[in-house]
Amino acid sequence: MNPVPARITATLAVLVAAALVLAERQGTAPLQPLLGALTGVLVIAAAIARAGICRDRRNLRLALRDGRSTAPAAPVAGSRTVAGTVLILGGVIVALLTLQASLGISFWALLLLGAGGMVLWSQTSEAARTGAGGAPSGWQRLLGRRADHPNGAADRMIVASGIGLVVLGALVALSSLGALDATRTSVLQLIVALAAVLVVVAPFWLRLSRRAARERAERIRGDERAEVAAHLHDSVLQTLALIQRRGDDPREVAALARRQERELRLWLSGRSERPDVELMAALRAAAAAVEIEQAVEIEVVTSGEWPLDDRAAALLGAAREAMANAARHGGVDRVAVFAEVADGRIEVFVRDRGGGFDLDAVPTDRRGVRESIVGRMRRAGGHATISSSPGSGTEVELSLEIRS
Amino acid sequence: MTSHPTVVLVDDHALFRSGVRTEIEGADDAGARATVVGEAGDVDEAVRLILDREPDVVLLDVHMPGGGGAEILRRVHETRPGQRFLALSVSDEPEDVIRLIRAGARGYVTKTISGDELTAAIHTVHAGDAVFSPRLAGFVLDAFAGRSSGEITVTADPELDQLTDREREVLRLIARGYMYKEIARRLTISPKTVEHHVSAVLRKLQLSNRHELTRWATERRLVD
Numbered sequence: 306m307n308p309v310p311a312r313i314t315a316t317l318a319v320l321v322a323a324a325l326v327l328a329e330r331q332g333t334a335p336l337q338p339l340l341g342a343l344t345g346v347l348v349i350a351a352a353i354a355r356a357g358i359c360r361d362r363r364n365l366r367l368a369l370r371d372g373r374s375t376a377p378a379a380p381v382a383g384s385r386t387v388a389g390t391v392l393i394l395g396g397v398i399v400a401l402l403t404l405q406a407s408l409g410i411s412f413w414a415l416l417l418l419g420a421g422g423m424v425l426w427s428q429t430s431e432a433a434r435t436g437a438g439g440a441p442s443g444w445q446r447l448l449g450r451r452a453d454h455p456n457g458a459a460d461r462m463i464v465a466s467g468i469g470l471v472v473l474g475a476l477v478a479l480s481s482l483g484a485l486d487a488t489r490t491s492v493l494q495l496i497v498a499l500a501a502v503l504v505v506v507a508p509f510w511l512r513l514s515r516r517a518a519r520e521r522a523e524r525i526r527g528d529e530r531a532e533v534a535a536h537l538h539d540s541v542l543q544t545l546a547l548i549q550r551r552g553d554d555p556r557e558v559a560a561l562a563r564r565q566e567r568e569l570r571l572w573l574s575g576r577s578e579r580p581d582v583e584l585m586a587a588l589r590a591a592a593a594a595v596e597i598e599q600a601v602e603i604e605v606v607t608s609g610e611w612p613l614d615d616r617a618a619a620l621l622g623a624a625r626e627a628m629a630n631a632a633r634h635g636g637v638d639r640v641a642v643f644a645e646v647a648d649g650r651i652e653v654f655v656r657d658r659g660g661g662f663d664l665d666a667v668p669t670d671r672r673g674v675r676e677s678i679v680g681r682m683r684r685a686g687g688h689a690t691i692s693s694s695p696g697s698g699t700e701v702e703l704s705l706e707i708r709s
Numbered sequence: 710m711t712s713h714p715t716v717v718l719v720d721d722h723a724l725f726r727s728g729v730r731t732e733i734e735g736a737d738d739a740g741a742r743a744t745v746v747g748e749a750g751d752v753d754e755a756v757r758l759i760l761d762r763e764p765d766v767v768l769l770d771v772h773m774p775g776g777g778g779a780e781i782l783r784r785v786h787e788t789r790p791g792q793r794f795l796a797l798s799v800s801d802e803p804e805d806v807i808r809l810i811r812a813g814a815r816g817y818v819t820k821t822i823s824g825d826e827l828t829a830a831i832h833t834v835h836a837g838d839a840v841f842s843p844r845l846a847g848f849v850l851d852a853f854a855g856r857s858s859g860e861i862t863v864t865a866d867p868e869l870d871q872l873t874d875r876e877r878e879v880l881r882l883i884a885r886g887y888m889y890k891e892i893a894r895r896l897t898i899s900p901k902t903v904e905h906h907v908s909a910v911l912r913k914l915q916l917s918n919r920h921e922l923t924r925w926a927t928e929r930r931l932v933d
Contacts, residue, residue, distance in 0.1 A: 566821075574802060606847035606884050608854065641843060641886030647854065654885045700885070 540568060556600060563602065564593065584611040584621060584651070588644055591625040599632035602639045609646030611707065617651065619685035620705050623678045624653045627701040630678075631657040637698075651687075651705045658698040678703075712740055714765035714835035717747040719755040719781060720797065721773050725820065726750075729768065732824035733831065741828040752776050756784045759792065765835045769814065771798040771805050779812040786813055795834045803848040811915050816840025838904045839911045846883040849914060853877075872910065879906045 544565040551557050571578060580590035585607040592603040611617055624642070631640045637659040644653040675691060678701065682689040687705035716733065718726045726748050733743045746762045749755035752775040759767055769778045778796060785792050796814040798805060806817050815834045818827065819842070830840045853872050872880070882892045893900040
């Protein structure tokens with residue numbers, strides 16, 4: 306939702322409220338209820354617009370976290386929403402003051418009633434919008450609820466506090482009207498009547514809400530199953546069919562199986578890899594690519610993560626070259642890669658247990674490649690070390706200083 | 710110590726069990742072989758079998774119906790606390806791995822390893838040492854750096870919560886794919902010392918507690 310309507314409605318609310326105050330001062334009585342009602346409507350509209358902004362911001366955050374790169378339809382600026390909030394709050398306060406003046410109900414009572422109402426409203430609308438897995442609202446974060454651990458106790462506390470505010474507000478309102486003593490009996494009668502109604506209505510209401518919850522759970526399960534089926538169909542079934550056809554080439558079959566296993570494992574874990582943004586994810590992707598190109602097995606072990614800036618990209622390039630080199634010249638089936646972010650450094654080790662080579666007696670083509678790795682790292686402000694000896698294989702060590 | 714450890718296989722995948730059996734009983738190097746004295750496909754059967762046969766090593770699948778490998782570990786250790794377990798898993802999830810180590814497994818290998826590596830791992834556990842794959846070493850480094858996505862809670866003992874520099878060095882070399890002998894040579898210490906460090910790390914992993922961080926930290930990074 307566009308943030309502009311929020312500002313406009315909030316401004317209008319304040320103006321109308323100011324007009325109301327003036328009107329009251331001048332004693333033009335018939336205008337007051339109308340202006341009061343108008344203020345109320347405008348404030349509510351501004352609050353709705355603000356809620357829309359909140360929702361958009363949260364959706365944006367969720368999108369970033371899930372790695373979706375599509376930009377939101379309407380960019381949301383933080384400063385505008387702050388201004389809008391201030392205007393709305395101002396409008397609300399002025400409106401309540403005028404209501405107090407015209408109806409004689411205490412300002413605090415109205416504030417309590419309003420706050421309680423807003424809390425309850427935010428609770429129900431939050432639940433309706435996000436369902437089981439949504440990101441927590443500000444209230445819920447305040448109470449320590451996390452997105453994927455829906456905390457029933459926190460929700461119940463919020464609802465209870467909302468109801469408490471409303472009741473408190475009503476009591477204060479009644480007492481400020483001087484009607485508390487006189488209406489005590491009638492209030493009790495009212496409470497009894499309400500209780501009777503609740504007892505009658507509650508079971509039906511419970512059944513309805515339970516059925517709604519059940520149906521929603523069913524629907525979610527159905528959706529999930531469809532998603533799993535689609536994913537398996539697109540990936541695993543294809544691979545299994547390929548494997549059946551290429552059964553006579555065990556290396557290719559092993560490679561296919563390995564690739565599919567890795568992909569399925571990643572999908573099952575629910576993690577989202579962002580190889581265009583994160584170094585370790587990019588390293589894994591590069592290893593997967595080299596595995597296919599060179600028909601080797603590359604095991605990547607990582608510790609930590611780092612954003613893929615220019616220097617990290619250079620490190621990635623050097624690592625990829627080292628991997629391809631190990632695969633090509635190592636004469637082995639396996640290459641081991643370890644990457645770690647620690648102690649103000651990123652370090653990547655690419656190791657193979659191949660024949661190894663005498664570092665001094667290196668043929669010219671390999672020397673060129675080696676220079677490329679060393680040179681690339683130097684230009685990025687890091688360095689590369691290659692150690693090798695016949696019999697114990699080769700290890701390329703790449704390191705880059707980072708400011709943590 | 711016998712050079713032919715007796716092994717019980719616990720895995721709900723019968724096909725996998727028979728494959729492993731063939732590999733470890735028929736290893737090319739006669740000295741590397743092991744004797745399978747029993748197989749089990751579910752938790753109750755496994756506990757009964759282990760307590761009955763008293764094998765040297767139990768090969769234990771992480772994901773078993775009825776509570777998983779962790780449940781078997783717990784129940785067996787109530788009666789037979791010295792029983793050694795080597796965890797076997799398709800899963801590569803840090804939580805699964807670390808959970809089982811903390812439950813008392815002496816090591817962890819993935820199901821894709823070769824027969825040779827499997828028999829070597831069985832012998833290592835039988836000898837009383839820990840099996841640390843490069844991947845496990847990576848998880849442990851992450852966990853103690855506070856980056857584990859697993860669940861580890863808090864304790865007041867700073868010694869348990871940290872790795873010593875030496876331990877971290879050894880772990881990093883393991884993660885880089887070095888064997889214990891190679892590590893010993895590189896750090897100019899004895900292989901026994903290397904194994905000692907690895908066992909110390911395993912014990913810390915089993916006893917230590919640290920904050921659950923990653924999920925919450927991710928959200929915070931996004932929110933703040």
